Amino acid sequence: MEFYFPTEFGEQLAFVSAVTTTLIGLVVMFAPGLTLRFCGLQPLEGKVEGFAAVRSYGGLLFGFAASALLLAQPMVYLAFGAALAMSVFGRILSVMSDGGSSLRGILLLVVAAALASLPIAYVFGLT
Template identity: 40%
Template sequence: MLRAENHRGLRTPMPFSLPIHQADWLPFLAAAFTVLIGLAALFAPRLLLAVLRLDTAPAHPEAVAEVRGTLAGFWLGTGLVTLLFYDQPFVQMALGAAWAFTGFGRLASILSDAGATVPNWLLLALNLLLAAMCLAPVFGYVS
């Protein structure tokens, strides 16, 4: 549990509060979405792979561990920290940069790997939207 010192120097639990302003809601909602897809990757990795139009090779069932570990772990970790500290600019930048570079990787694939499909373009738009939701408040585009 998060702790803070009160006026007497005693350590007390920090209260969790929901955002009030639009500049706080944007990264909070991006974080909540990130946590949701992280949970899907953790508890339903094959379903997530199907949604992303991917499949594992029958000879390598351990590939599902990559979805549970790498994808779910990263999405849950960054998403949960951003949910807890949604009003901290460095936390917003971390999640925003993660989604921006995810979009950059997807764009590189679209341009280099003949991946210019409708689902890839839609996922690129989603990646950039999530990045913008986190980065817009940091750079003062939303007050």
């Protein structure tokens, strides 16, 4: 089995989005404390449920992005992009209703929007 790298520019952008999300998922899964500090959060003293939740979220990111890389099908990229777009929607809701308009929150919103837009643009032929 050989490594597949796309030849179309649009699919290459979707591929880069999936690779980036895979790496983010690995960091989130294997460094939950660092992730929580970066997001301005901290678990309660003596409670490990926060770390478990963050690790499972990292596993979800890693698994979905890795599936998109391995399958390399437009509908998988669409599902991947739609899932990331819903996380962008959640961040927008947070900015509007929770007052989450900090510099860190806006930066994460922009990164998530960029990662979501690349596979969606590829599927709809915009790149």
